[in-house]
Amino acid sequence: MPDPLLLDAAALSRALTRIAHEIVERNVSGADVVLVGVQTGGVHLAHRLAKTLGELWNQPVPTGALDVNMHRDDLGNHLAPTVHPTQIPGDITGKTVVLVDDVLFSGRTTRAALDALNDFGRPRRVQLAVLIDRGHRELPIKADFVGKNVTTRANERVNVKLKEADGEDGVWLVKNGNGSLA
Amino acid sequence: MIWNRKHLLDIESLSADEIIAVLDTARQFKAVGERAIKKVPALRGKTVVNLFVEPSTRTRISFELAAIRLSADVINFGAEASSLKKGETLKDTARNLEALNADIIIIRHSATGAPHFLSRFLKGSVVNxxxxxxxxPTQALLDTFTIREHRGKIAGLNVTILGDILYSRVARSNIWALLKLGANVTLCGPSTLVPRVFEQMGCRVTYNVDEAIADADVINLLRIQHERQRQTMFPSIGEYAALFGLTHARFARTRPDALIMHPGPINRGVEIASDLADCGRSVILEQVTNGLAIRMAVLYLINGGKGAQELGGLG
Known part of the structure; x- marks a missing residue:
């Protein structure tokens, strides 16, 4: 049986457009907003959101990438994860940073991202945008903008594919995963 | 991630992919060094011991700073101030450090194979x-990192290593790394210090400096190691400088984009004319900066390598 489809390409695109509008609603002026995608899944999403937001605000939105692997709390339990580039556009002190990730699960990646962000400055506020919230939080972390809430079992896995990396858009629920972080 | 080793003992046993994994990881750690806050918590709570039985300043400081930037606790341990002077064996010293729950032991020793020896009975990680x-090994990694940063690749480049090859661990590690990554390696120096046997590794050996540097993309100058030479291998320092040093006349005949490297410490006026060490094509200080990034990457990767240990893995 094929893995159940949670979002097809059109639904994924609509979810991102809705998130963009919610970001605009929350942040009337785009002047102080910086988008930061969490490596690797959040980076392409951040760039897509930046494109829509740029049109809505009529000005380009600075967009960066953040790798959280050096800040993870489970290093040493696994093989060292591959470290991807971190690029923060300009000084984020005083700005509104919108963290963008594909899947929100335990919240540990987000915690690591908040720590990592600290090394670059002190944002005025940080908001969290995720494409999928699959529950099973282990930390007091909540997303501000959610594309789709999905009820999952701990041993399932949410597989997000994006054109930029995988050649197609869509989100699938994979059964009988090993329970590792999505 | 291609890396699943618990130790870094030598370059000889690494694959090209593993070397590339370290270089790629180091690139991200170099970026950390350029931030306002240069510290990440990757090794928080880990204890790193610098066990330097043979004196060293720059390598020890580089490892120490790398460990500190990764938030580890660092202990420096020199032979002079230790019980090794009182006759304690290396094995006992290392086991005592382990009894203090050291996670990573970085060892420099005058005996070949000392890190391999420790790795056979220590539960923690060992770095040579x-x-x-x-x-x-970390010198070869930082040298290849520096070359790759400037040239974008290693494969196909002509790299000349000039100087004391016989007594040089830097040369051996560099030769392994460069050959594995596909460079053409030429060795040159006084015949007493550059035995033909290196040809068996796949290097070109020549005693003609002009020929060695003529089409080199990279010229790596090695220090004359007075302390390691048991007998006089060449008549005088002055003669070495005249016959094998990188003088202005020889520099003028190198390719205009050839990189000049030296692992330090430099004997100015011997291996290289003093002002050439500071010229635009010299990347000697970049090597020092890159060494820090490489050592952060190595410590980060072997710390994660604990997974391999349980699987009875490599290294």
Missing amino acids: AGDGAHEH
């Missing part, structure tokens, strides 16, 4: 910071 005239 130079063992006798055998290997100095």
Whole structure:
């Protein structure tokens, strides 16, 4: 049986457009907003959101990438994860940073991202945008903008594919995963 | 991620992919060094011991700073101030450090194979910071990193290593790394210090400096190691400088984009004319900066390598 489809390409695109509008609603002026995608899944999403937001605000939105692997709390339990580039556009002190990730699960990646962000400055506020919230939080972390809430079992896995990396858009629920972080 | 080793003992046993994994990881750690806050918590709560039985300043400081930037706790341990002077064996010293729950032991020793020896009975990780005239793996990694940063690749480049090859662990580690990554390696120096046997590794050996540097993309000058030479291998320092040093006349005949490298410490006026060490094509200080990034990457990767240990893995 094929893995159940949670979002097809059109639904994924609509979810991102809705998130963009919610970001605009929350942040009337785009002047102080910086988008930061969490490596690797959040980076392409951040760039897509930046494109829509740029049109809505009529000005380009600075967009960066953040790798959280050096800040993870489970290093040493696994093989060292591959470290991807971190690029923060300009000084984020005083700005509104919108963290963008594909899947929100335990919240540990987000915690690591908040720590990592600290090394670059002190944002005025940080908001969290995720494409999928699959529950099973282990930390007091909540997303501000959610594309789709999905009820999952701990041993399932949410597989997000994006054109930029995988050649197609869509989100699938994979059964009988090993329970590792999505 | 291709890396699943618990130790870094030498370059000889690494694959090209593993070397590339370290270089790629180091690129991200170099970026950390350029931030306002240069510290990340990757090794928080880990204890790193610098066990330098043979004196060293720059390598020890580089490893120490790398460990500190990764938020580890660092202990420096020199032979002079230790019980090794009182006759304690290396094995006992290392086991005592382990009894203090050291997670990573970085060792420099005048005996070839000392890190390999420790790795056979220690539960923690071992990093070779130079063992006798055998290997100095992090130096080769930082040298290839520096070349790759400037040229974008290693494969197909002509790299000349000039100087004391016989007593040089830097040369051996560099030769392994460069050959694995596809470079053409030429060795040159006084015949007493550059035995033909290196040809068996796949290097070109020549005693003609002009020929060695003529089409080199990279010229790596090695220090004359007075302390390691048991007898006089060449008549005088002055003669070495005249016959094998990088003088202005020789520099003028190198390719206009050839990189000049030296692992330090430099004997100015011997291996290289003093002002050439500071010229635009010299990347000697970049090597020092890159060494820090490489050592952060190595410590980060072997710390994660604990997974391999349980699987009875490599290294």
